[in-house]
Amino acid sequence: MKFNIIKKNFLEGLNTVSKIIVQNTVNESQKGIKIELYKDKMILKGSDSMVFMEYSLAAFDEDKEIITIIEEGQAVVPTNYFLDIIRKAPTEIIEIESNNQTIKIKSGKSEFNIQGYDIDEYPDFPIIDKSNKFNMNTKVFNDIIRETLFCTAVNDQRPILEGVNVILENKFLTATSTDSHRLSKRRLLLENIDESQNFNIIIPRKSLQSIQKIIENTDEDLEIYYEENRIVFVYRNIIYSAILISGKYPNTEKLVPSIFECTVVANSKEMYYAVDRVALVSKDEKNDIVKLAINDGIVNLYAYSKELGTAEEEFFAETYNEEGKFEIAVSAKFLKEAISAINSENVIVKFSGELTAFIIQPSDYHRDIIEVLLPVRTY
Amino acid sequence: MKFNIIKKNFLEGLNTVSKIIVQNTVNESQKGIKIELYKDKMILKGSDSMVFMEYSLAAFDEDKEIITIIEEGQAVVPTNYFLDIIRKAPTEIIEIESNNQTIKIKSGKSEFNIQGYDIDEYPDFPIIDKSNKFNMNTKVFNDIIRETLFCTAVNDQRPILEGVNVILENKFLTATSTDSHRLSKRRLLLENIDESQNFNIIIPRKSLQSIQKIIENTDEDLEIYYEENRIVFVYRNIIYSAILISGKYPNTEKLVPSIFECTVVANSKEMYYAVDRVALVSKDEKNDIVKLAINDGIVNLYAYSKELGTAEEEFFAETYNEEGKFEIAVSAKFLKEAISAINSENVIVKFSGELTAFIIQPSDYHRDIIEVLLPVRTY
The missing domain is CATH 3.10.150.10 (DNA Polymerase III, subunit A, domain 2)
Structure with a gap:
């Protein structure tokens, strides 16, 4: 893998992906950010086993070259350390070259040769089923998170209470959370949705926190795909998928x-x-x-x-x-x-x-x- | 003790004094801020045994009444808790009244009745000897602190290295610090000083940090009084005195x-x-x-x-x-x-x-x- 890239764009991608990566994971290489370099784009990947994030960066933004792709390939770089190096790089263009697990980073007279993680150990990312979908404004979705996240249980004996129950039924979306001392419930009508679309899922608190960080202060379109055990958010060039909490959420109507x-x-x-x-x-x-x-x-x-x-x-x-x-x-x-x-x-x-x-x-x-x-x- | 006071002015004084107060002290009442109310002014006092701060607030600032003094007296209030109450008070004027160790705080419809500390247990403040004095610009003094403080030793076996050695000799002021791996030395000529004035003292790091917080971003006059075991800074309405480290600072010239x-x-x-x-x-x-x-x-x-x-x-x-x-x-x-x-x-x-x-x-x-x-x- 070999490429030159504009520092600013690279940093934005690395920063976004780094936010969901945890360092206390069993799989060593999952502590890193995976860089996949194709002939016309780069994909940055990060995961904490429950959530998976992909950040795409095209080689060209309109006429401007963001990445000069010299040789396709892959590498898994140590998250914080690599980010520090890129953040402190003295030049606008950074040259990256990987050889087996060694990654060379050049910026002006500054040169690093660092150890990456084993690519073969990096977990596979889920294939997304795009059959069930609806759209929502990021501002509205952010409100729903803000209104319910704080009522989820923390370290509860019932893991289902550690997420937000989201139900779609008859074009109405209902988000409910409870820690058994209190409850928060928000309902809204989704105008542009097919009446036959129904689901009843529990989204983990941590996933909602991550998606909150990504969409905060934005007012754009968010695509949402749902499967039986997974929810996928597509926002701009970011794909974010989370494994759902399985189980039956308690009936809170009687409360x-x-x-x-x-x-x-x-x-x-x-x-x-x-x-x-x-x-x-x-x-x-x-x-x-x-x-x-x-x-x-x-x-x-x-x-x-x-x-x-x-x-x-x-x-x-x-x-x-x-x-x-x-x-x-x-x-x-x-x-x-x-x-x-x-x-x-x-x-x-x-x-x-x-x-x-x-x-x-x-x-x-x-x-x-x-x-x-x-x-x-x-x- | 009974008075009404403008929230903003009271808060500024409490904030300043609170910065030097530590909560892990043996003398309970020293965890508090002492309020002394006289017929024309208030003095707020704080101490951590090594340093003593007095903040004066006149009843009138030019023609504007800052404090309405209804009954003179004293009280020692619990630092953080009292500060929180004043900070969150809903009205501009706050009414305070103390009766034995109970302190009433009124602000609009909000009323607190809290427990103060025992006034009799509050430590006496040192009487300042004003015979030896010089003046310095706060900006210059702040520079000297910035240039030397970082080189003082931390948790060293020799407590004298945990302060900055300041020597006045032949109108030259020299500030030296060392943690035995490195050394920083700043010298400057004091133009307006008597040639007979000489001293050789060690100011504790913590005292310099406190004085740094008080004078940071200011460009004013600082009065400095020195005694054998004490240094006193007078800045605006603040008197700050610190006990010096006793002992002989090593001769660093040969290093x-x-x-x-x-x-x-x-x-x-x-x-x-x-x-x-x-x-x-x-x-x-x-x-x-x-x-x-x-x-x-x-x-x-x-x-x-x-x-x-x-x-x-x-x-x-x-x-x-x-x-x-x-x-x-x-x-x-x-x-x-x-x-x-x-x-x-x-x-x-x-x-x-x-x-x-x-x-x-x-x-x-x-x-x-x-x-x-x-x-x-x-x-």
């Missing part, structure tokens, strides 16, 4: 209460910051509990820590509570994260009882999103 | 070579980045060694690692070497830090032998600074 005894409509920011301040007292405690007392147009917040002292807050809100004062104790962290996920000017909080789950929704119903939280049973 | 067999004048940036790149290969090794070969107008650099491979660089420089090729092995980290400390367009590197100390100086002699490095004896 959403439908009868309410107290409702609050509050300004999101005001409520968020009030909880945030009061929680200063309780944040070091195990459960970081905040107590809410709802009373005729006023919400009072209390927190207490044996070591630090007490905190009180009060803010005005529309309250609907026929039975008089309503009190509930909640996790400040969960409450803050739910308000953030809702991301609207005002939130509706509907309580069904002092010891039962309650819901949070945007007051304008602009997006079909619902947060369910369990109260804390002791204060 | 600076004076006979040279090879000299190189190189562009600082070019040399720095060449060393930086080559060191990519060796940086994970224990000694991160780079080999320099100087040969008639060219400097070649080499590095090698059993695991990673080899790196080579070459750059042009003025070389003065009558005996032909000169080779030496050095620590890349130390070489880079020395070039950075010199901070001039070109550096002169003077070698006295392949196994003896060498020096680095600015080529323009604009500042009187010299770096001494020991070569690495094996390659």
